[in-house]
Amino acid sequence: MSAVYSVDVSITAPVNDTEVTARVADAIRNLFPEADPVHREGELVAEVHTMEGFSEELHRAEILDTARSIFFDSLSGDTFVFDLKKQAAFEGRVNFAVGDPSELGDVHVEVTVREPDAESYVDYVAPPTEDGQPLDPE
Structure with a gap:
């Protein structure tokens, strides 16, 4: 893809007393491999500047x-x-x-697109499909 994207992806996940912090960190890294979660006040936080790994999983899972x-x-x-x-x-x-959060809390992701625009970035991460196949195979 020739477009250059500038994005800030903030990831937060609560860590409950009954959970192992390293397992919650693994959960974040499994979908955002570039993330380096840091423990702060009962939660893990991370910031990345790409959603490549996440996009690959969306494609794989169809x-x-x-x-x-x-x-x-x-x-x-x-x-x-x-x-x-x-x-x-x-x-x-x-x-x-979707709906009410799970008992242990969910991983919250906030994506801010700086360049070029959010709609184009959504098209890049999760392209439109026809008959279940991405219109743009990239």
């Missing part, structure tokens, strides 16, 4: 349409947000959390 819907539903200006189930993330799978 849930691009679901992802696009969630991203565009939350889009406000240059930012979109979504939550992920921690257990699925620990297993390396994307499972969007």
